[in-house]
Amino acid sequence: MLYDLIIIGGGPAGASAAISAARQGASVLLLERGRFPRHKVCGEFVSAESLSLLRDLLNRQYAPLIQDAIRIARARLFLDGRTLQASVDPPAASIARFDLDAALWHSGASAGVDARQQITVQSVAGTGPFRIVTASEEFETRALINASGRWSNLNLAPAEIGTRPEKWLGVKAHFAEPMSEMTPEPSVDLYFFDGGYCGVQPVTISDEDPFTARVNASAMVRADVASSLAGVFAQHPALRDRSRNWTLLSDPVSTAPLVFRNPQPERDGVFRVGDAAGFVDPFVGDGISLALRSGLLAARCLKSFFAGESALPDAARRYSQAYRESLLSVFRASSKIRRMLVLPAYVRRPFLSILESSPAITNYLVRKTRSG
Numbered sequence: 516m517l518y519d520l521i522i523i524g525g526g527p528a529g530a531s532a533a534i535s536a537a538r539q540g541a542s543v544l545l546l547e548r549g550r551f552p553r554h555k556v557c558g559e560f561v562s563a564e565s566l567s568l569l570r571d572l573l574n575r576q577y578a579p580l581i582q583d584a585i586r587i588a589r590a591r592l593f594l595d596g597r598t599l600q601a602s603v604d605p606p607a608a609s610i611a612r613f614d615l616d617a618a619l620w621h622s623g624a625s626a627g628v629d630a631r632q633q634i635t636v637q638s639v640a641g642t643g644p645f646r647i648v649t650a651s652e653e654f655e656t657r658a659l660i661n662a663s664g665r666w667s668n669l670n671l672a673p674a675e676i677g678t679r680p681e682k683w684l685g686v687k688a689h690f691a692e693p694m695s696e697m698t699p700e701p702s703v704d705l706y707f708f709d710g711g712y713c714g715v716q717p718v719t720i721s722d723e724d725p726f727t728a729r730v731n732a733s734a735m736v737r738a739d740v741a742s743s744l745a746g747v748f749a750q751h752p753a754l755r756d757r758s759r760n761w762t763l764l765s766d767p768v769s770t771a772p773l774v775f776r777n778p779q780p781e782r783d784g785v786f787r788v789g790d791a792a793g794f795v796d797p798f799v800g801d802g803i804s805l806a807l808r809s810g811l812l813a814a815r816c817l818k819s820f821f822a823g824e825s826a827l828p829d830a831a832r833r834y835s836q837a838y839r840e841s842l843l844s845v846f847r848a849s850s851k852i853r854r855m856l857v858l859p860a861y862v863r864r865p866f867l868s869i870l871e872s873s874p875a876i877t878n879y880l881v882r883k884t885r886s887g
């Protein structure tokens with residue numbers, strides 16, 4: 516069978532593209548090497564800009580995932596002994612990837628997507644149509660979307676194979692955290708230290724025990740600084756103290772390497788969405804939003820190709836342009852902030868003093884990192 520569209524990778528980007536294309540009437544095959552549900556290294560901060568799209572993509576039965584999610588209206592940055600506060604307006608939602616990715620996957624299957632798990636794509640041939648090779652089968656498709664995430668054999672440019680990028684890794688787990696009447700309203704708390712940062716936010720409050728929150732701790736850290744969450748917690752005094760009261764609720768998961776590259780929404784006729792197109796610094800909490808939005812954008816740009824009204828290279832050009840116009844600003848803003856954070860402490864300090872005494876500027880910087 517010749518599919519209209521094959522998508523490699525069933526994370527938020529792949530699922531968004533698959534559901535959107537299937538609703539346009541295309542025949543879609545979605546291939547995922549893992550199995551849902553599964554934990555994923557992520558801060559689980561789902562920015563407000565993507566919530567209406569997410570609501571639209573999900574089956575109605577999953578609406579409570581968004582409705583009942585804890586809202587995060589505040590960000591606190593713990594850096595150089597200071598605490599910077601910014602409002603997150605409109606508030607983000609805190610949704611565990613364990614639930615979110617599985618809900619998107621099942622919503623794809625009910626939208627008519629041929630969704631197959633535990634199949635790893637090994638190689639791709641052609642520039643349209645394409646032949647997709649897995650260990651057990653080969654498939655053919657008119658159009659191809661690479662949604663295989665940040666770091667996959669399918670995303671490496673030939674020059675990158677065998678290179679050794681600076682080693683950064685991601686690690687995360689859920690913990691039970693005791694609360695009291697004094698616990699402040701839910702916030703995303705970012706603890707910065709030399710060689711990384713750790714984000715902490717509540718994902719649920721227990722029904723049986725309203726004084727216990729399930730918190731997600733996720734870190735991005737240089738491999739020579741720490742390789743476990745215990746090692747990460749030890750890097751920041753306030754985080755070390757806070758985490759002393761935590762009980763582990765899920766096995767820690769990790770991922771490596773974390774590499775930032777310039778976004779590339781298309782290569783050799785293959786559309787790229789989500790992290791496969793470009794990996795935005797995780798501390799801006801916009802990766803899921805970019806994944807959902809770029810998936811939708813790719814499907815929309817392919818619509819006239821599926822209908823036989825335009826050629827694949829034209830659709831690819833339209834997608835690259837739309838991607839640059841609507842999504843590139845997030846990458847620019849986040850790389851500017853990252854450059855500020857890695858400055859030597861003596862240069863950074865005066866800048867932080869200004870931010871500490873001027874929340875309006877901090878709020879402005881946070882707003883600049885949104886993709887909406």
Ligand SMILES: Cc1cc2nc3c(=O)[nH]c(=O)nc-3n(C[C@H](O)[C@H](O)[C@H](O)COP(=O)(O)OP(=O)(O)OC[C@H]3O[C@@H](n4cnc5c(N)ncnc54)[C@H](O)[C@@H]3O)c2cc1C
Nearest residue numbers: 524526527528548558559560636664685789790797802803
């Ligand atoms: C430490 C950290 C914290 C983060 N915190 C946040 C946050 O709070 N908020 C936020 O919005 N974003 C955050 N992000 C970013 C966010 O996790 C990603 O941007 C998002 O997961 C991208 O979605 P995606 O669908 O592009 O890729 P992924 O979610 O990575 O999905 C890709 C899928 O492709 C599959 N795959 C890969 N190769 C193949 C293959 N060859 N064949 C078949 N399947 C394959 C993988 O198994 C995977 O399921 C964080 C990232 C890190 C590292």
